[in-house]
Amino acid sequence: MSEQAKTKISVQDLHLYYGQFHALKGITMEIPEHEITALIGPSGCGKSTFLKTLNRMNDLEPNVRIEGSVRLDGADIYQDMDAIELRKRVGMVFQQPNPFPKSIFENVVYGPRINGIRNKAELEEICERSLRQAAIWDELKDRLGKSALGLSGGQQQRLCIARTLAVEPDVILMDEPTSALDPISTGKIEELAMQLKKDYTIVIVTHNMQQATRVSDRTAFFLLGDLVEYGDTQELFSNPKDERTERYITGRFG
Amino acid sequence: MESTILNFGTQADAAGHRPAALKREDSMSNVHASKKTKGYYFRKEYLGRGIATGCGLFIVVLTLAIGVFLLVRGTGTFTRFHHSILEFLFSSDWSPVDTATGSGGGVGAAVFIAGSLLTCGLALLMITPFSIGAAIFMTEIAPKSGEKIFRPAVEIFVGIPSVVYGWIGLTVLVPWIKNVFHPKMGGYSVLAASIVLAVMIFPTITTVAADAIRSTPDAFRKAGYGLGSTRWQVIYRIVLPASRSGIMTGIILGLARAFGEALAVAMVIGKTRAFPKNLLSPTNNLTAEIAADMGNTASGGEANMALWTMALLLFLISMLFIFLIHLISGKGILQVEN
Ligand SMILES: Nc1ncnc2c1ncn2[C@@H]1O[C@H](COP(=O)(O)OP(=O)(O)OP(=O)(O)O)[C@@H](O)[C@H]1O
Ligand SMILES: [Mg+2]
Numbered sequence: 015m016s017e018q019a020k021t022k023i024s025v026q027d028l029h030l031y032y033g034q035f036h037a038l039k040g041i042t043m044e045i046p047e048h049e050i051t052a053l054i055g056p057s058g059c060g061k062s063t064f065l066k067t068l069n070r071m072n073d074l075e076p077n078v079r080i081e082g083s084v085r086l087d088g089a090d091i092y093q094d095m096d097a098i099e100l101r102k103r104v105g106m107v108f109q110q111p112n113p114f115p116k117s118i119f120e121n122v123v124y125g126p127r128i129n130g131i132r133n134k135a136e137l138e139e140i141c142e143r144s145l146r147q148a149a150i151w152d153e154l155k156d157r158l159g160k161s162a163l164g165l166s167g168g169q170q171q172r173l174c175i176a177r178t179l180a181v182e183p184d185v186i187l188m189d190e191p192t193s194a195l196d197p198i199s200t201g202k203i204e205e206l207a208m209q210l211k212k213d214y215t216i217v218i219v220t221h222n223m224q225q226a227t228r229v230s231d232r233t234a235f236f237l238l239g240d241l242v243e244y245g246d247t248q249e250l251f252s253n254p255k256d257e258r259t260e261r262y263i264t265g266r267f268g
Numbered sequence: 269m270e271s272t273i274l275n276f277g278t279q280a281d282a283a284g285h286r287p288a289a290l291k292r293e294d295s296m297s298n299v300h301a302s303k304k305t306k307g308y309y310f311r312k313e314y315l316g317r318g319i320a321t322g323c324g325l326f327i328v329v330l331t332l333a334i335g336v337f338l339l340v341r342g343t344g345t346f347t348r349f350h351h352s353i354l355e356f357l358f359s360s361d362w363s364p365v366d367t368a369t370g371s372g373g374g375v376g377a378a379v380f381i382a383g384s385l386l387t388c389g390l391a392l393l394m395i396t397p398f399s400i401g402a403a404i405f406m407t408e409i410a411p412k413s414g415e416k417i418f419r420p421a422v423e424i425f426v427g428i429p430s431v432v433y434g435w436i437g438l439t440v441l442v443p444w445i446k447n448v449f450h451p452k453m454g455g456y457s458v459l460a461a462s463i464v465l466a467v468m469i470f471p472t473i474t475t476v477a478a479d480a481i482r483s484t485p486d487a488f489r490k491a492g493y494g495l496g497s498t499r500w501q502v503i504y505r506i507v508l509p510a511s512r513s514g515i516m517t518g519i520i521l522g523l524a525r526a527f528g529e530a531l532a533v534a535m536v537i538g539k540t541r542a543f544p545k546n547l548l549s550p551t552n553n554l555t556a557e558i559a560a561d562m563g564n565t566a567s568g569g570e571a572n573m574a575l576w577t578m579a580l581l582l583f584l585i586s587m588l589f590i591f592l593i594h595l596i597s598g599k600g601i602l603q604v605e606n
Contacts, residue, residue, distance in 0.1 A: 074493060102496035112487035115510050125495045128505065174491070181495055 019046035022185060022215040023068060028082035030063055030072065037063050039239040040082070045232075050207060050216045052226040052247065055236035056262065061219045064236065065187050068217065069104035070097040086185070102129070105178035109190040111170035113162035113177070118154055121162045121173055125181035140180050148176035149206050168199025175206065186210065188218040192225065204229050223263055227251055235259045335583065342580025344573040351375045356577060362541055364571035366564075375574040379541055381581070383553035386458055386544065387533065388526040391465035396519060399470055400508075403477035403515075408503055419478070425471035434532030437464040442536055451548035456538030459547040464532050469522035476521055480514020481507055516596045524589040527582065530555035554578050 023045040030038035037060050045051050053061045066072045067084060070091060084091045091100050102125070113121050122144050123137040131137060141158065145151040150172040154165075162173055171191055178186055188207070192200040207216055207229050220226050226233050227247060234244040235256075243250060243259040254260040345351050349371050359376025402422070406414030441463055446455035484507050492502040508515070538550020539560060558575050565572040 069494070071490070071494065074490075098496050098498055100496075101494060106494035108487070108490065108494070110487060112485075112491040114488055114491065114506055124492075124505070128495070128497055128501050177491075177495065 019049060021045065022047040022087065023217075024083075024085040024088075025068075026083045026085070028064075028067060028084060029080070030060075030067060031079040032075070033077045037239050038067070041241045043234060043241060043244055045215065045217060047215050048211055048213075049231040050211050050218060050229050052230035052233045053217065053219045053236060054221070054223070054226055054233060054262075055242075057221075059236040060239045061236050062189050065106075065189055065217060065219055068185070068187055069101050069106055071101075071106065073097050102181050103183050104185040104187060105181055105183035107171070107174055107178055107186065107188040107191045110194055111167055111174050113165070113170050113173055115161065115163055117159050118162045118165070118173060119158040121177050122180050124177060129181070144176040144180040145173075147179050147210070148172045149202065149209070150176060166199070168195045168202065171195060171199065171203060172206065175203070179210075183214070185215045185217065188216065190219050190221060193221065200225075223251070235262060237262070338576070338580045338583050341573070341576035342583075343577070344568075345375055345570075345577040349375070349570050349573060356574075357381065360543065362574075364569075364574045366566055366569055366571040368566045368569050371570050373570055375570065375577070377554070377557075377574070377578055377581075379543055380552055380554045380557045380578060382543060383458070383461075383537065383551040384527060384555070386551070387461040387465055387537070387553060388523055390458070390462035390547075391469060391526050392519065392523055394462065395466035395470050395522070396473065399473035399518070399522070400477055400515060402470075402474045403481055403518075404503060404508075406474075407478050407481045408499070408507065414478075419475070422471045422474050426475070430468065430529055430532040431535075433464055433468050434535035437461075437532060437536040445548065449548050453538065453540070453550050456536060456540075456550045457548045458537070458544045458551055460536040460538075461533045461553070462547075464536055465526045465529060468529060468532060469526050472525055473518040473522040476518030477511070477515045480511035480518070483514070484510045513596045517593050520589050520593050520596070524586055527585055527589075528555065530559040534559055554582055558582075 021044045025041055025043045025045070028038055028041040029036070041064060053064065055061055063072070067080060068091075072078045072080065080092065083093075086095070086100070086103065089095060091104075114124065116124075119138075119141055122141045123131075126137055126140050131140070142151060142155075145154055150169060153169060154173070162170065165173060171194075175186075175191075192203050195203065204225065207218065210216060211231075218230065230247045232245065233247045233250045235242045235250070235258075237258055243254060243256045245255075250259065251263055254263060345356060346353060356375055356377055358378050359374060360378040361374030361376040362379065363374045365371055365373040402418070406418040406422075410418070437460055441460050442455035442457075444455065445451070445457060445460055449455075451457060488506050488510055489502050492506045497505070533553055534556035537552060537556055539552050539556060540550040541552055542549075544551040558578055561571070562575055565575060
């Protein structure tokens with residue numbers, strides 16, 4: 015970890031069980047502020063599961079049991095925080111773009127609305143600011159009243175990012191945000207992520223090694239519910255300490 | 269639209285299973301190609317299709333025939349007996365001459381029309397909030413017991429014959445209204461008819477609305493929770509708007525059922541040929557009046573014709589409902605106004 019960076023999220027010995035299944039086996043990890051942390055690893059190793067523990071989306075699944083602690087700015091998110099409040103501070107972007115079947119404008123201002131903002135001018139301002147931050151304002155400014163479902167996949171995903179930004183979270187979790195997108199849209203989202211890290215802490219799951227090396231500052235390699243290796247991205251890819259990491263990043267592994 | 273909705277929720281699944289399904293189909297058609305003759309295909313392909321097409325055509329012809337029959341009979345009031353449509357719709361002078369050839373009576377059906385509108389409207393007002401609430405409960409709040417207990421229970425309600433509803437209304441509701449409100453004319457009233465209708469259409473609205481709510485893609489809910497919504501916010505800001513066309517369809521189906529119901533209403537409405545003064549006074553409606561008098565009027569006479577005209581009106585109203593349902597479901601969740 016770069017010395018000056020402050021820890022945003024601190025995970026201590028985190029275990030997660032789906033019923034009998036031990037999906038996360040004691041993860042300990044410090045996620046620094048204003049950096050992009052990539053989670054990589056073969057399918058089923060627990061990347062999404064881990065990501066969801068960071069904003070308690072796992073609470074929505076039945077039969078999930080969690081041990082250990084996750085601290086956001088020092089506060090235990092499972093003990094000291096309400097899940098609803100937590101999710102306003104730790105936003106999430108999903109693998110499949112999932113805009114609501116509402117207008118573009120209503121999608122972006124959904125979060126502000128549920129937080130009690132009614133003033134139309136204020137909502138419009140938030141909408142513009144969020145769409146600009148998501149680098150999609152120019153494309154959408156003339157069709158804010160149109161259905162969000164009419165957008166392309168890449169536009170939908172950036173709209174979903176704008177929708178998350180409108181809530182003004184501290185942390186943005188992205189679960190394979192580009193896996194459903196074409197290379198050009200993917201490039202735009204990657205650029206966007208690198209822009210956003212000035213103001214946000216980003217954790218991104220990816221199956222794409224190039225993507226991890228392109229965008230992330232730090233990389234965590236998961237395998238079968240274990241965190242095998244975690245460190246500076248350049249370091250991890252050029253000089254992996256664990257043999258399993260090396261095999262995975264060189265493509266000789268699941 | 270429907271299929272798009274489904275795809276949204278099950279995309280991963282569909283993609284995962286398609287190759288296997290395709291393979292199976294391929295191998296099956298190979299087997300057939302090697303063994304079966306052209307005659308086999310003809311029988312298999314065209315015979316089935318022919319029967320299905322025939323049945324479909326039959327239904328269409330039957331519906332058209334009923335429509336034409338009603339049109340011919342129902343317009344007799346205006347063509348043969350020279351009453352005006354305005355008189356039929358807005359006059360309350362109901363005194364048609366009940367002989368085969370006589371004429372000159374009044375055919376104002378306003379009382380019956382008002383009775384139908386009033387009882388159905390009230391029933392809808394009373395039960396829609398409950399139905400939507402129940403639909404939300406069985407899908408979003410308690411989906412497990414909703415599926416196992418609530419839904420079958422609600423579906424049983426659909427199958428109860430209307431005479432049973434009417435009878436219960438007659439023996440429980442009517443005396444209850446009489447004892448509680450002490451209306452002058454006894455408990456037979458608009459209120460009793462509305463409550464009976466409300467109970468009867470409850471399962472229709474509830475099950476259709478529940479289906480619509482259930483088919484809302486989970487991705488919308490997840491997005492909502494991810495933005496810090498409470499469960500209630502997810503329900504009323506995301507799920508309900510996304511399923512509103514399905515819910516509207518349920519409401520209209522319920523309304524259509526209420527409009528067409530004769531027996532149960534006839535048993536509790538009091539069958540009084542006068543506008544109701546308030547909710548506790550008796551009145552009459554289209555269906556109950558038709559059911560009560562259709563067998564007693566001289567065929568082809570003025571009174572008989574006037575009843576046919578009322579039947580035609582019911583037919584047109586139900587056509588309107590069907591039309592509305594198509595209009596609404598044509599606008600699936602994928603379209604958003606403005
Ligand atoms: N709701 C659940 N109930 C039971 N088991 C689950 C559930 N969700 C995930 N799992 C299991 O937990 C393990 C980790 O799943 P997870 O989705 O976190 O993997 P992943 O690393 O994100 O994989 P992928 O790269 O394919 O998205 C898998 O074995 C999966 O089958
Ligand atoms: Mg995953």
